[in-house]
Amino acid sequence: MLKLDSISLVQFKNYQQTSFSFQQRIVGIAGKNGVGKTNLLDAIYYCCFTKSYFARSDSQNVLRGAAGFRIEAHFTLQGEPLKIVCILRENGKKEFLVNDEPYEKLAQHIGRLPCVIIAPDDIQIITGGSEDRRRFLDMLLSQLDATYLQQLIDYNRVLQQRNSFLKSIAEKRLTDTSLLDVYDRQLVYYGNYVFEKRRQFLAEFIPAVQRSYRHIAGVDEQLDIDYESQLLQQPLADLFFRFREKDILLQRTTTGIHKDDLDIRFQQQPFKQIASQGQRKSLLFALKLAEFEALKTAKGFAPLLLLDDVFEKLDEQRMHNLLGEVCVKNKGQLFISDTHAERINRHFSQLTDTFQVIGL
Structure with missing residues (x-):
């Protein structure tokens, strides 16, 4: 204990x-x-x-x-x-x-x-952008897997370097973009690990969230949650190659695990748009209690x-x-x-x- x-x-x-x-x-x-x-x-x-x-x-x-x-x-x-x-x-x-x-x-x-914390601003996990849901997922997985945390840190470090280089291409009118190949190989190595861990973990975590939601809400409401990632359709290396010109034009990396999200739907409609305040809070607590159970199972203590x-x-x-x-x-x-x-x-x-x- x-x-x-x-x-x-x-x-x-x-x-x-x-x-x-x-x-x-x-x-x-x-x-x-x-x-x-x-x-x-x-x-x-x-x-x-x-x-x-x-x-x-x-x-x-x-x-x-x-x-x-x-x-x-x-x-x-x-x-x-x-x-x-x-x-x-x-x-x-x-x-x-x-x-x-x-x-x-x-x-x-x-x-x-x-440790699991529930605070008033956590409702952003439900109503906010994809970065709020990724942050929640990353903090949970980082407590479960030290390698995941390190791979995520390394991915974000290289991502910043790649974005800085993309800006310098436009600012300095560079024609040699071979450094992008180096960054892409590193991002693929780190990103694939993070993607696989997220995909495997969510296969069990999402049903746990749905069960917890039904218990807290007190009714059997249809709640659908899906993992959204570009890597589900195409390998990360191919994505970087496919969107390279777009990245150079926009001066930022437009594809990768830093774009992952959880698609939450209620009665086949976006949850955050139609759910009541009580339903939103119930889902927040369901996410956190499922996090609690995942940590408890993995660590052997609560x-x-x-x-x-x-x-x-x-x-x-x-x-x-x-x-x-x-x-x-x-x-x-x-x-x-x-x-x-x-x-x-x-x-x-x-x-x-x-x-x-x-x-x-």
């Missing part, structure tokens, strides 16, 4: 210096808006992913007026203690240590402490589950179905934030007699 026992924050977001201790598997975090509920969840996420879920830059996580931050967390993983320390120095350098041993590469930590302000997003019946999934069936540790302590107590007391509520 994976359990977070305590965490201390120094100059992290709105926390000057604070410590929290967690005695129970189910932990509620209650307080008014702006007191730091989401920030506490983000600090837990940071310990699992070496970065914030909400801020793109590490500097955005520093307390206003301060020059850096420090997070220290104590976990128990499969019966063994695990100490995590993350320090952002004044010069912007970040250090990440496990049991006082630093990582050579931060990517080595991804997947060691599996990941941490972080729920930020979910009580405001679902009606009572859907909320009851969701909490039944995460509190009763889930054997992992759950952290859930809400503005009302009494609401947390009411919902949890109907499901279990062992939970903890922290007031901020």
